Amino acid sequence: MGIPEIVRRLLRIISWEIVRLALALVLCASWAWAQSPNATAQRIDILMEQAARGDAKAQANLGMAFHIGQGVPQDDAKAAFWWSKAAEQGDADAQTNLGFAYGTGHGVPQDYVQSALWWQKAADQGYAPAQYNLGLMYLTGTGVSSDHVQGIKWIRTSL
Numbered sequence: 588m589g590i591p592e593i594v595r596r597l598l599r600i601i602s603w604e605i606v607r608l609a610l611a612l613v614l615c616a617s618w619a620w621a622q623s624p625n626a627t628a629q630r631i632d633i634l635m636e637q638a639a640r641g642d643a644k645a646q647a648n649l650g651m652a653f654h655i656g657q658g659v660p661q662d663d664a665k666a667a668f669w670w671s672k673a674a675e676q677g678d679a680d681a682q683t684n685l686g687f688a689y690g691t692g693h694g695v696p697q698d699y700v701q702s703a704l705w706w707q708k709a710a711d712q713g714y715a716p717a718q719y720n721l722g723l724m725y726l727t728g729t730g731v732s733s734d735h736v737q738g739i740k741w742i743r744t745s746l
Contacts, residue, residue, distance in 0.1 A: 605719070631658035638669060646673035647681035654684070654693070663694030674705060682709035683717045690720075690730075699730030710741060718745035 631652060637645030650669035653662045667688045673681030686705035689698045703724050709717030722741030725734045 601723075605723075627658040638672070641672075641676075643673040643676040643678040643681065646670070646676075647678045647684070650681060650684060663688065665694070667694030674708070677708075677712070679709040679712045679714040679717065682706070682712075683714060683720075686717065686720065699724070701730075703730035710744075715745040718742070 631649075634645045634649045634652065638649045646669045650666045650673065651657075652659050652666075653669065654666035655661065659665075667685065670681040670685040670688065674685045682705045686702045686709065688694050689705065690702035691697065695701075703721065706717040706721040706724065710721045718741045721731075722738045722743075722745065724730050725738030725741060727733070727738075731737075
C-alpha cells in the first residue's frame with residue numbers, strides 16, 4: 588500500500604521548508620565572524636584567493652557568500668558555480684547546498700534528479716541534513732524511484 592497523494596504532497600512541502608530552515612541556521616553559524624564591513628571584505632578577498640587555488644572549503648564558503656549576498660552581490664548562479672567546484676572535490680556541505688540549489692532551482696535549472704544525486708553523495712559521507720533530505724525524496728518519489736524502505740532508512744540514519 589503506497590503513501591496517499593495528499594501525504595506525499597505535504598511531505599514534499601515540509602521537506603523543502605525544513606531544508607530552507609536548515610540552510611538559514613547554517614548561514615547564521617557560517618557568518619557569525621562577520622562583525623564589520625571591513626572584516627567581511629577582507630574575508631571575501633581571502634576566500635577568493637583560496638577558492639581560486641582549489642580549496643574546497645573556501646569554494647563552499649564563497650558559494651554561501653554569493654547565495655546570501657554577504658560581502659558580494661547576491662548571485663545564486665555564482666553560488667551554485669562555487670558549490671559545484673567544492674562538491675566535485677567531495678565537500679559534503681557544498682554537495683548538500685548544491686542539492687538544495689537543484690531542488691529549488693536557485694542558480695541552476697530545477698532538477699530533482701541532480702538534487703538527489705548530490706544529496707546521496709553527501710549522505711554517503713554521513714552528513715545528516717543530506718541523509719534526511721534524501722530520505723524524504725525516497726518517501727515522496729521526488730528525483731528517485733519511490734522506495735519507502737530507503738526513505739525510512741535514510742531518515743533514521745540522519746537522527
